[in-house]
Each structure stands twice: as C-alpha cells, then as structure tokens.
Amino acid sequence: MDLVELLQQAQRLTNETKMDTEMPRVERTMSQVLQATQELHARVTQTGTNDLQAHILLGSKGVDLPKLTQKLETLSARQSFEPLDPVADTDVQGYLKNERENAILSVIDETNRSIFDSVERIKWSRVYGEWGEEKEALLNALVGPRQQDFPDVQRQMVPTAMADEPSPFSRLNNIQQLYAKQIVAYNESHIQGSQRANLVSAFAQLAQESFDDSLVAEMWDVLKYMAVVTPLSRNIDPIKSRQTAPQFIQQARAYLERRYKIYMNKVIEQNLVLARRGGIPNVYNLVGSYVGVIFQQPQSLYGLHDVSNGRPLWPLVYFSLRSGDMGAAVKYLKESGTCPELLKLMTLQKLGDTDTSKAKIEGQLKLEYNNKLHVCTDPYKKAVYGIVLACDPNDSHPELMRSIDDFLWLQLSILRGQDKRDYNIEQLTYSGLQSLILDKYGENYFNAREKAPLYFQVLALTGQFEAAIEFLARTEANRPHAVHMAIALNELCMLGAPRSVKQPLLSSEPDDPPPMKRLNLVRLIVMYAKCFEQSDTEQALQYYYLLRHFKSEDGINVMLSCVCDLLVENCDDKMLELVFGVEDECNSFRFTGGIFAEFHTMDYDKYSLAGMVGDELARRSNYESAIKLYFIAGHLDKTLRLVCSLLSQVVHQPSRPGSMRERLCNVTKRLDAALAERKTDVEAQVMVSYTVLSQLMDFFDFYHEGEYRLASEILSNNRLIPANSSEVDECVTNLKRMAPEIIKVLPDILLAAMDIVYEEYVSQRGSTGSGSLYGDESKSENKEAVLRHLRIRAKALTNMAASVPYRMPSTTNQRLVQLEILMH
Known part of the structure; x- marks a missing residue:
C-alpha cells in the first residue's frame, strides 16, 4: 500500500466520524492523547476499581446509581429506633404520638425477643438430637464382637483372688490410722481412770519412730519442747497465761540454742584438724573450737575488735550467748580484761540480781552504745551489747543472721516484759514480736506455701500455737498433724478456744492481746472426722469423745450433738446395732454391746443419746426411724404417739408386703409385749x-x-x-x-x-x-x-x-x- 491509498483511507475514516453537531472539533496530537489517558487512569485508580465495577454492573441492569444513592441517603431509622423526643405535659398530641410509637416499638422488641428465643430453642434441640445420634453410633461401635463371628478365638477367664478374711474399706491412710490408735489408747486410759499419757510426747515419739518424714518429726519436736511447762488448769485462760508467763520465751530460746550447739558440733566434726578440740566437753571449749574453724583465714578478722593470738573476743562471747551459756561468755570476757562494766552487768544477770546498781550500769552502757557502738565495725560486739542491754530492736544485725533460727533467737533475746520496759528507749515486747512475725512479715516473707514446716516452727516458737495449727490445717497433707497437735495441746489446757463453738476456725476475742488468735477445736475435729465417720465409725466416735467438755450455745453436750448428727444422717439398722448394740432377750428395753457403751458417764449414756436422736428424727418427720430410737431409749409414750400418727394414715389400707402398714404391724407387736411390762409409763389418752x-x-x-x-x-x-x-x-x-x-x-x-x-x-x-x-x-x-x-x-x-x-x-x-x- 502506497502513501496515496493510505491518505484516502484516513480521509474516509474522518468523514465517517464527522457528526452533525455544533460543537467545535477538537484536534489533539499523540502526546496530548497520551496525557489525557494518563489523567483518566489516575482518576479511575484513585476512586477505586470497586466503584467503577459497581457502576458498570448496575448500569448494565438499568439501575441509575447516582439517583439510588440519593434515595438511600434520604432514608433514616431515627423515627423507629432512636429515643423519642420529650414532650411537655400539656402537649396532648405529642404525648399520644409518643405512646403510639412506644407501643409499636414494644411489640417489635417483644416479637424480636420471642423469635430469638424460639430460634435458640430449636437450635439446641437439634444440637442435642445430633449429639444423641452421635453417642448412639459411638456406643454401637463399642459393642464387642460375638463369639460366633470368631469361632477359633477362645476366651480366657482371668482368675481373681480374695483374702480369706477381707478387711472393710477404710478412708484412713496409714498416718491417720497410727494417730487413731493413739487416740483410742488415750481415751481408754481416761475411761478406766488410769494415769493418762502426755499426748504431745506420745505423738512426738510416734512421728520420730513411725513417720518417714523428718520435717513432721521436727514440728512435733518443737511442739514438745514448747509444751514442757507447768501444767495449767482448765479454769485459766491459756492465751492470757501464755502472754504473761516467761517460760514460753525461755523454752523457745532453749530450743534454738540446743539446735545451734548441734550445728556447731557438726561443723567441728567436719573440721577436726582446724578445730583442735580438747579439754572438758563444755560450751566454753565448743565455742573456742568453732571460732577457730570459721575464723581461720586472716581476712575474716577484718573489722573485728580485741583480737588476740588470732582469736577474736567478741565472736567468742556472742557464740557463747548463742549457745545459751552466759557463764562461758563471762569467762571469755573476764580473760580478755576488757569492758569491766559489761562484765559486771553480765555477772549480775547470770546471778539474777535486780539491785539498783544493775540499773545504773545498764544506763551507762546504753549511753555508751548509743554514742560509740552504734557505728561499730565489729558486728559481734554490737550484737553482744544489744543482747545484754535488750535494746535497739530495729537493728537486724544482717552480718550475723545466717538463718531464720538466728533471727528468731536474737529477737527472743532482746525481749522485755511489760513490767520491765524502759519507756525512754525503744524496746521489743512479746506481743510486738508476735505481731512482727504474723502481721508484718506473714506467710509471703517466709514462703509458707513451699516451706510450711518452717513457718509453723516460727509461729510455734513465738507462742502462736493456734495460728500455726490453723495454717497447717489448710492443706490436706498436713491436716492430720494439725488436728492431733490441737488435740494434744487442748488436753494439756494450752490451746485457746473461743467462747462459742459456732465461731470460725480462727478467731479472736475483744479482750485478747493482739495478735493472739483462738482455734475452734470443735470445728476442726468435726471437719476431720466427718470424712471417715461412715467408713470408720468407731474411730470417729473416739474423736467425738474428746469434745465431751464443750457445750453448745443451747447447753447441749457437743459430743452428743456430733454423734446425734451422725446417726440422723445414717440411721439404718446396721449403724444402730453398731452404736447401741443388740436387744437383750430377757429385757426388751435393755441393749447390750455397742460402741457408745464404752463412753458411759454420769452425765449421759446410750439411752439418753437414743432419745436425743429420736427427737431430732421426729423434728425432721422421719417417724419410722424415730420410733426405733425411742424404743431403744425406752420412751414408750413418745413411741406410741408416733405410732398412732402413722397408723392413722395407713390403717384403712389393705396389707401389702413391704408396705408401711406391714412394718407398723411388726412395731405394734413389739409394743404390745413392752406395754405388758410398762403400761404405767404411758398417758391414758395416748393408751x-x-x-x-x-x-x-x-x-x-x-x-x-x-x-x-x-x-x-x-x-x-x-x-x-x-x-x-x-x-x-x-x-x-x-x-x-x-x-x-x-x-x-x-x-x-x-x-x-x-x-x-x-x-x-x-x-x-x-x-x-x-x-x-x-x-x-x-x-x-x-x-x-x-x-x-x-x-x-x-x-x-x-x-x-x-x-x-x-x-x-x-x-x-x-x-x-x-x-x-x-x-x-
């Protein structure tokens, strides 16, 4: 194709595109067309391809999108779903309009709610139906094969063996059974009137010999050491007696000092060459050997005062006091020839003198301590002055505190009684130390959850037996130990109990010195025995016997109340025979045997217990069981009243096997035989x-x-x-x-x-x-x-x-x- 033909085609195309319009013709070059194309592309991509596609789609279906958008913008849901505008009280038309719209909205809301509930109900019914079908299919799939499907497979029977004399099931583990045996032996000695053993010592020995747990044995050892005090009377409040008696502080210090001497002996035995042990086996030589071991390096003597021949003086004095031997400390101080005033004061304290010269010396030494020793570089010397003068409780002496025992011993050593306090100087009292351990530091400081025995020992050594036992009782593993610790202390009259048996497990009375608590022993024993009273009834009754001295608010013996609750919840023939025994053949009102016969006293017996249980069963409308108990108690009048009440309900019915009427017939036969002997015990009207x-x-x-x-x-x-x-x-x-x-x-x-x-x-x-x-x-x-x-x-x-x-x-x-x- 030549250029002439190409020109002719271009003219022809131009003529075909000409339009009969008055609009001027626009002629663009190729660069202008390219620029216009780019602008159009940028504008399309800026608005988004979704809008463009929507316009094309709706336009192909004959929808005018701009006009539709205007119509949608004019729509508003405000009149139907937004809160109505408030109207004045005098605007009747507005009020009626609002009421009409409210009614319409309430109908719509109620309909919506009912539809939702119906859909929800139908949905769950379908879900449960599908679950049922699925479970049925699974159970059908679990059905074993039939024998005829596998004729060659022979079933093998597994032989089983049963003991010749199987023992009944018991919910008591091995430790609980060992404790229960001790309780039974203790109760038997009390019933027989023989001398009773010290339960704390008995349980401590049991833990040492039979429990494969050194931590439990150590807890019992602490309790045993703290319980070695003068026997108390039940008429004296244990809490107030414990707070005023210095024996508990002395026992705690003696226990910690004994343990520290054991520790020093172990260190010396591991370093016999360095210790160069010799001489008379006493605290003086023990401390000298121990100090020779721990201060063998020259750098360990840095900052210490009064060092002679490589032996520092004040560690010797401090460890002598730490071992509980004031005489050894005085001897070391006397040999050194230093601090004569301190030597004189320690000598007076050792002799127990309380003259005025002692107070004068204390005043001078306290002044010296506050002026000079407060910033002393020798921690042992500062600790010795603080212990002897019982001052500066805020100084924790961190250089010497290597264990909780050291901290506790130091606090116990600087205690002052309320009658010996010097109010010009800050001092620590027994109740202040207890608050420090229980309230300020608490369980988090001692990591009590993981170190329960340690926290128990700290509380017990500070005389807080109730809080320590309650802490142990929180965990199932330590609960048996806590229960028997509380029982042992209560038998020694050393456990503080609340006035009411309905108090929480741990409570306090308004007149108790803070932070002392009281432990509800009744609640603790009942919680413990409830777990096995059905499987081990005899053991449970032995624990309830320990509550014989407690009275409820209405004056009822707590032991009888606990046994009554047990029988009310389990009033079958087997349980009644176990507790009350069997009926005597010669006397229908006499029952022989039974567990409760062992606990007979002048205040109650099994017949009074049977009457008490019968009254409770009658209050609960369990008349048939109440009749059994009234018959055991010999209360014919109450028995006849209940029998008459039941007979009036079933006397007109025909007799059927196993019915109440047939059971009442057997009861009336026993009553007829009993009335022949004791008819005078019944009122005439009832008869x-x-x-x-x-x-x-x-x-x-x-x-x-x-x-x-x-x-x-x-x-x-x-x-x-x-x-x-x-x-x-x-x-x-x-x-x-x-x-x-x-x-x-x-x-x-x-x-x-x-x-x-x-x-x-x-x-x-x-x-x-x-x-x-x-x-x-x-x-x-x-x-x-x-x-x-x-x-x-x-x-x-x-x-x-x-x-x-x-x-x-x-x-x-x-x-x-x-x-x-x-x-x-």
Missing part, C-alpha cells in the same frame, strides 16, 4: 388412742378379707358407730373424746361399715335368709324385718356422718347416701 387404732387395724384386716361378722363385732365393741338412730348422739359424744388420729380414720370407718351393711342387705334380699351374716339370730327373724333393720343401720350411719362436728369429705357423704338409697 386409749393406740388401743383403738390397733383394733381398727384388725377391723380393716377382716373387712378386706371379707370377714364381715368379725369386723362388725370390733365396731360394736368400741361403740364407734351407731346401730340405730337413737345411738347417734351417744356415738358423736363418745367421738368428741377421741384423739385426732381416730377422727382422721372416721370417714373410712363409716364407708367400710356402710359397705358391710349394704353387702348384708344384698345377701338377705337375694336369699331365703339361711346365708345371713348373723347366723342363728337371722334365721329366726322375718326377711322383711331383717331388711328393715339393715335400712335403719344405714340411716344411722348417714345421720352420724351429718352430725359429727367435723368436716367430712364430700365423696364420703355422697357414697353413704348413694348406698342408703340403693337399699330402698
């Missing part, structure tokens, strides 16, 4: 009610068996229903004197009597009189006279039902009238 109900039981037995003649004889003998209309008033008067239990059965008696009369009427009317119920008497009477007599009896029954001053059931009256009408 009459029981006699009538017993005869009514025979009446209904004859009635259900079809023995109408014998049944009618029982009713005529008791004069409960009239034979004719003239006897109605007499029967009504007699009925008013009856107990409510008899009146409750009256509708059933009237119905049964009317049925008997009606059956006799039908029999007489359909026979010649030979088959009469009344034998020879009816044979001699005319048939019409007999029928007339039966109508009179039926009339008397309906009259009595209408005459009794009690509300009869409507069905009873209807039935009586219906049968009477059928006789006419």
